[in-house]
């Protein structure tokens with residue numbers, strides 16, 4: 315195991331950092347893609363592994379990440395570093411279309427500490443702010459539109475599916491009733507409605523009563539699952555044979571997408587199980603490096619409680 319380097323940035327503690335470095339096994343001179351740059355916590359470590367030679371391509375759809383990138387670049391030594399703002403699946407596809415190949419790709423999914431900790435971004439139920447939750451601040455759909463315009467049934471489905479919220483239906487009903495009188499503008503208004511819609515005994519324990527609904531709205535606003543589904547094949551197009559991909563997810567639905575993708579790519583054959591022999595001729599494209607996802611240690615969770623639900627999977631592209 316590589317030395318523990320959790321505290322690399324004053325702004326953000328990269329999750330499962332030692333494990334990511336070990337699995338991506340970056341060597342000097344390689345090309346690394348950090349598709350979720352955030353505050354650059356992982357990039358700083360992976361850039362260190364490039365040993366002053368090579369290239370790091372940073373992607374993030376949040377324009378605020380550029381400030382962190384500029385800071386990162388100023389201390390990145392002799393490596394080439396570039397920031398591309400955009401949705402990672404689109405950027406990865408564009409890079410592949412331009413014959414840019416990667417030796418290592420990292421996707422550290424979800425929101426960054428900076429997004430959560432800036433109340434004005436509207437991600438947090440803990441601070442009063444405009445209802446927003448867009449990672450890409452130029453995107454059309456914000457939480458405000460979704461909460462004020464989606465049908466009750468759709469809201470309930472979002473809360474159930476992306477938040478596993480037990481009281482999804484009464485909460486959706488309460489939201490629609492209240493917005494008919496006065497549309498939602500602020501996070502605190504929404505958090506209050508959610509709290510009131512949950513039976514009193516259920517309001518206590520398992521975190522803030524609005525936690526699951528806020529998470530669900532964030533996933534829906536940013537189409538987080540659709541983005542992962544599109545990004546994995548795009549990353550495959552960019553990876554060189556022998557190249558490594560690592561994905562950190564924070565939600566069981568995300569992890570399922572990653573698990574199934576790696577499994578299918580590692581199996582190769584797509585013939586139905588009842589076929590006695592393979593007729594499709596498909597060869598495995600990936601070798602799974604983590605049959606079971608890696609989880610943060612108790613010590614890491616103690617230092618960084620946001621790491622608690624993280625799961626890391628990785629694979630290597632087969633070939634010469």
Ligand SMILES: C[S@@+](CC[C@H](N)C(=O)[O-])C[C@H]1O[C@@H](n2cnc3c(N)ncnc32)[C@H](O)[C@@H]1O
Nearest residue numbers: 350352353354355356375376401402422426541
């Ligand atoms: C968990 S943070 C990454 C933190 C980073 N690894 C670090 O150590 O600082 C996730 C970042 O990915 C970005 N992001 C999430 N989904 C994205 C997508 N579909 N396309 C581009 N960026 C995305 C978010 O804006 C956020 O900055």
